[in-house]
Amino acid sequence: MSQIINYGSCCIDHVFQIPHFVRAGETLSSTGYAIFPGGKGLNQSIAVAEAGCAVTHVGAVGEDGRWLAELMTARGVNITHLGITNTPTGQAILQIDPSGENAIIILGGANLAAHEHLIDAALNDATGDEILLIQNETSGNEAAIRQAKAKGLQVAFNMAPMNANARALPLALIDYFIINETEGEALTGKTEPSEICDAVLDQYPHSAVVLTLGPAGVLFRTAERNLSQPAYPVETVDTTGAGDTFTGYFLATLMKTQQVELALQTAAAAAALSVTQPGAATSIPTLHDVNQFLATRAS
Ligand code: RIB
DSSP: OOEEEEEOOOEEEEEEEOSSOOOTTOOOOOSEEEEEEEOHHHHHHHHHHHTTOEEEEEEEEEGGGHHHHHHHHHTTOBOTTEEEESSOOEEEEEEEOTTSOEEEEEEOGGGGSOOHHHHHHHHHTOOSOSEEEEOSSSSOHHHHHHHHHHTTOEEEEEOOSOSHHHHTSOGGGOSEEEEEHHHHHHHHSOOSHHHHHHHHHHHSTTSEEEEEOGGGOEEEEOSSOEEEEOOOOOOOSOOTTHHHHHHHHHHHHHHHHOOHHHHHHHHHHHHHHHTTSSSSGGGOOOHHHHHHHHHHHHO
């Protein structure tokens, strides 16, 4: 079986429980605080590994992030190409409101140190059967995309966080756009989900669009296929990392089985389970739990 090479961020998440998102000029007391492992890249690598697909994480942490490296190893991620830099690890400050919704501030830290040598080394051994997964919390994405395509890999881009840098990347080289509605609107100017998919495919006709819609499920579109997967209703504690869990489980299941419908269903179930637990990486379920959840939904 081939693997997913995930060039992505690692963060230390400082999570504050708050009664409502803080307003301009307001000082707000939090009702709880905890430090969690996070970063979209790390979360996605753990989700891929939990879904049972081989994954190599490429990226960097500072000395203060060695515990993140240990956690990835413990959860089955290959960290051969994870750098330990002099720059401190990326940080995130998260507000979680009583409905489980979040607002996040990130500080790039080691995620924004130049990592071309790490991606070079990781792609050096690639055979072309792998998928390169990227998100938008790391520098060096353009080089990573171009090198991966030169080696014959497929490239999946979770366009989060969406900004001008993400839109300036060579998007014609992307095979899978994994976006939510807000990111889809920023990318296409459209607000209606099927129009977002149409607009992406008009511009990048050879790509696949995976449009996540929160409680409304997910759409999968290519030039030939038009699928939808409902979301599984659950009691939400914390939505942080749900998109990362979905992305990792979707790509891993697709790579293992080549079945898009199964990948969508498994990823939707994993994302649903993730929002029932606090934290990002800590909330990513095992494949055993995902399969049990799906079995209870089927009966
Ligand atoms: O997607 C969730 C992640 O976004 C958090 O873990 C935080 O680190 C930010 O990167």
